[in-house]
Amino acid sequence: MPHPRRTTLTRRGLLVAAGALAAGTTQAQGQGYPNRPLRLIVPFPPAGAADVMSRVVAEAARAAFGQNVVVENRSGGGGTIGTEAVMRSAPDGYTLLMANQSTHSVNPEIRENPGLDPVAMVPIASVGNVAQVLYVRPGLAARSVPELIALAKASPGQLTYGTAGIGTGGHLAMMLLEAHAGIELNHIPFRGTAPSTAAVLAGQVDMMIDTMPTALPHIENNAVRPIAVTTTTRHARLPQVPSLTEAGFNDYEAVLYYALYAPPGTPDGIAARLGEGFETTVAQPAVAQRLNEMGCDPLPVPRAGLGAHVAADRARWRAVIRRAGIRIT
Structure with a gap:
């Protein structure tokens, strides 16, 4: 009777098998996702720019995901409460943050005890620039x-x-x-x-x-x-109003970015699915028009470049914050 054939699994083989298992798991997560509504946390009170823009995007995103995107305002601490709530959420792609300059560029720089640093969050999609x-x-x-x-x-x-x-x-x-x-x-x-x-x-x-x-x-x-x-040139929505640069303040610009972020540790497959869905949503002519009517301009930064864009903005405002001596204890 022939002996059963032995299989020797080397260290390299173990690594390959583990990588294949992880890739398969991420792929399966991406394929089966989403199967329930998503939550979009706005870390500011209702009626502000983040809130009204979130509701436009959330309403239109249903077509991209086949699920409702529910907007939830969780304000307080200049945006820190909502931001940290998302950072502590399960990294399963069902909880997102409408981030902006305050949450990702300013708060980590002005607070004595900043808590969780949003740099660990996963970029999902740009929404727009707001003058x-x-x-x-x-x-x-x-x-x-x-x-x-x-x-x-x-x-x-x-x-x-x-x-x-x-x-x-x-x-x-x-x-x-x-x-x-x-x-x-x-x-x-x-x-x-x-x-x-x-x-x-x-x-x-x-x-x-x-x-x-x-x-x-x-x-x-x-x-x-x-x-x-606050743009360097006049804005199309208010062509009769001069810019501060035009008024004599060279290099003055204060434009806010808005972008979607997921909790740290969100799998690549789910982040990619989210990014594709929201980028498609924001690019829809009807959505782009509604955002434009509100004064939200396109932010042509893909998901892969969003982290670098935000890091550069944070460095710029860090200098302003330190020069002004702004600190919150």
């Missing part, structure tokens, strides 16, 4: 940037500006303006864009740098007076 607008309350005696600067220099620290919180895009943009113009303003932080905007509309705060999606309705209703945009 900001400097506007003032209608009763303020300033119809241009030079007039505003003159008012500020005449009364140092008296003019007030509102923001959605310390370290938010509007806050840093105003601090950058103060540094460029050599002026001192009085910062009034609120808990979100909506209450900050309401204070300007009520005449309780003099001015604000707000994102284009949330500023446009108030500008179109003549409820506030726009005097500059």
Whole structure:
């Protein structure tokens, strides 16, 4: 009777087998995914730019995934609470974050105890770039940037500006303006864009740098007076409003990126499936048009380059933060 044939499995063979098993598992995960609704966490309150953009993308993404994408606002800590909630979620592709400059470029740099560093998260897809607008309350005696600067220099620290919180895009943009113009303003932080905007509309705060999606309705209703945009050139949605560069502040730019991220450890197959689905969604003409109408411009950065794009932005704002001495304990 012949002896059974022995099989010798070398170390190289073990590694190959393990690699094949891992690849097969990731591939199976990607193929069977998704089979239930996805959650898109917005780490800011409702009605802000991140929220309204997330809802446009989530609604359209159903066609790409065959599942609902449910938007959930989890605000607090300038975006840190929602960000860390996603980072602690299971890396199974069912929980995503609408990230932006605050969550990935600013918060890790301004906080004494930053907690989890979002650099460990997995990039999924770019959503867009969002310009900001400097506007003032209608009763303020300033119809241009030079007039505003003159008012500020005449009364140092008296003019007030509102923001959605310390370290938010509007806050840093105003601090950058103060540094460029050599002026001192009085910062009034609120808990979100909506209450900050309401204070300007009520005449309780003099001015604000707000994102284009949330500023446009108030500008179109003549409820506030726009005097500059934060892009280097005029913006197509507000062609009558000069840029701060045009107003004499060379190299001034404060544009926010928005992008989708998944928890650390998300498998490559699932990340690729998510990336493909959301990139296709954002590129749809109807979705692109809705985002454009809000003032969200395309961000032509593929998933593979998103990490480097965000790292460069973080380095740029790190210099601004350190020069201004912004720290949150």
